[in-house]
Amino acid sequence: MTAPLWTLDDFLEATGGEVRGDPSNEITGISIDSRTLQEGEAFVAIIGDRFDGHDFVDKAMENGAALALVGEDRIDDLPADGRYVVVPDPLAALRFLGVAARQRTDARIIAVTGSVGKTGTKEALRTCLEACGKTHASVASFNNHWGVPLTLARMPADTEYGVFEIGMNHAGEITPLVQMVRPHVVVITAIEPVHLEFFGSLEKITQAKAEIFSGLEPEGFAVLPRDSSQFDLLSFLATASNVRNIRTFGTNELADNYLIDSTITETSSLARAMLFGTDISYMIGAPGDHYVKNSLAVMTAVVLVGGDLELAADTLANVHAPKGRGETTELHLSDGTAQLIDESYNANPASMRAAFSVAGAAETRGDGRRIAVIGDMRELGADADALHAELAEPLTVAGFDLVYCVGTHMRALWEKLPEDIKATCVEKADELIDVLPDEVRAGDVIMVKGSLGTGMGPLVSTLKKAYPLVEEERSED
Structure with missing residues (x-):
């Protein structure tokens, strides 16, 4: 029982x-x-x-x-x-319950934060560690003042591995959360210009993310991104927080664990890396350079909590992009299919570039086109328009044939685009509800992305409803 x-x-x-x-x-x-x-x-x-x-x-x-x-x-x-x-x-009582759950378990705990890649990294850690033992992890993006204690309170006493995502919008938010979680390993995925409206600089974002060191268990490990422009500051802040053990991941030999080579396909990523002195090749079941880079952090953390490296590498093939964060769906038209890439959950400059790259690697078929439907990136502060405009180059390099823009700040990008790829620029996403389904044709690759508040999700739902699987159509009759 x-x-x-x-x-x-x-x-x-x-x-x-x-x-x-x-x-x-x-x-x-x-x-x-x-x-x-x-x-x-x-x-x-x-x-x-x-x-x-x-x-x-x-x-x-x-x-x-x-x-x-x-x-x-x-x-x-x-x-x-x-x-x-x-x-x-009740919320304070939930926190007390979370603290009690942490106190009663012998689980090895990992906490993940970063400007981008938190949820994908958390899910990859969950997948890899489930192959090693009984694992408990955050649901969706439960990473805030109620999500973290709720996840703790749900953790069974006999859990062997725990994975917690910790987010923030303002300074001081991570400290109380990580001190409840008390991880043995902390992972910082990346530092990027996100929430600049509240911080003003990358350095201040770095300082806020570095709060995660304050809850690290004695003799615990910090896993840091060696390629980051903020690495030196992160390393300094870790040392200042009495973190004795730092391990790094990155794309060159300056990192402890580093990428040797990678290939991005339409549906997966192939990587070869040097991990803990072992030259290892593996496949990730999701396409994208960001998945490859974060896989290095994942396997570093898995080994540091006692997991098996080769088993983790094999298990990464089961990691797939979740809904709103790169999930791929086939749209079924009368004369063929189109590919929909759902990136509608959120957006910032780094994740936009990553999404462009993934869409650029996806193959169009026949007369199909590569279509971007992109909404405003929120909370970027005074530089918002400039940061949007800077996306013009990576967008065109990715080979998009048609671009729909949504939002006030996207107007700055729109004005930088070549005339021959401009579709339309609107203020609100719902203005495209009746437009997009008629635009899709067989062979297209359509990528939808924007900050959550921009409301891009309903556009994804509209396209799925307009072109469902044949089985779904029959089930509705």
């Missing part, structure tokens, strides 16, 4: 809560969403920017929640027959 994630006694000890009603003695999971909550899970009624979890407690009870963790100032507003653990602040 599988042990529960939490017993009620352990849950109460961790949160300091008071029982009201008759909660279950066994808790199988932790949820903050009443829509996806499974029977036996605890529902945590956190208060977010748009929703108050207390408004959904009754739904959680209907769905079979073991209990609801609720605020003492809201208990009188809730159904009297509910199953509750009452605390002063």
Whole structure:
């Protein structure tokens, strides 16, 4: 019989809560969403920017929640027959639960941060470590002030490897999160001009990312990008934080673990690298130079937590680009197929260049064209227009035949493009909803990318709905 994630006694000890009603003695999971909550899970009624979890407690009870963790100032507003653990602040109690989960496990823990590549690197680490032992990792991009403690609270006591993504938009956000996670290895994927609106310089971004060193376990390892323009500052900040063990990854022999050669295909990446003194060749199940570079960090971290290098290298073939971050879908037209590359989750100058490169390596067929549908990159500050305009060169080098731009800042890029590849430039993504499906033809490669707030995701959904798999069409009849 599988042990529960939490017993009620352990849950109460961790949160300091008071029982009201008759909660279950066994808790199988932790949820903050009443829509996806499974029977036996605890529902945590956190208060977010748009929703108050207390408004959904009754739904959680209907769905079979073991209990609801609720605020003492809201208990009188809730159904009297509910199953509750009452605390002063549900989010603070979730943090306490996360800390308790970390204290009770002997798992080897990795924490990942960086300007780009966090989620892809986290997912690759998850895939590789699952081949080595029982692994627990963040869901999606649960990397903020509620996502990190939630991921910790969901970690089973017998976990062997844990992988946590830690993000930030402002200075001071990483420190409390990493000090909950207490990793044995920290990975910084890259430092790029992201969130410049809040920081003003790469150096200040570097300092904020370097907060991750403050939670590193004694004798832990920092895995740093040797190619980064900020490497010297990162290394200095690591040493200043009493990090004794630094390992580097990169594209030349200055790094401890480095790339020897790579080939990017339409559907995968082939790499040869020197890793811990071993010349090793492997395939990654996703195309892109960024996947290749981050694979070096992945395998470095895997070995440092006791995983098997060759097994990790073999397992990278199972790593695929997730939805919104490079996922590839075939669009089925009456006379053939087109390829859709979904990069709609987010965007910054570095990830835009990486996406252009991947789309450039994808083969068009017949009379097909390479089409870019790109939206504003947010939070770039005073240099936003210039950073958008600088994308003109890598975009044209990638061989795009047609470009759709969305947003105010994309106008700066639009004005730099050759006239023969301009399609249209609009203010809002929904202005293209009725346009794009009619533009697609067999053999095309269409790449859609933009910051989350630009709303590029619905364009991807529109194209998928317009040209579904034949089986999907039949199932809808």
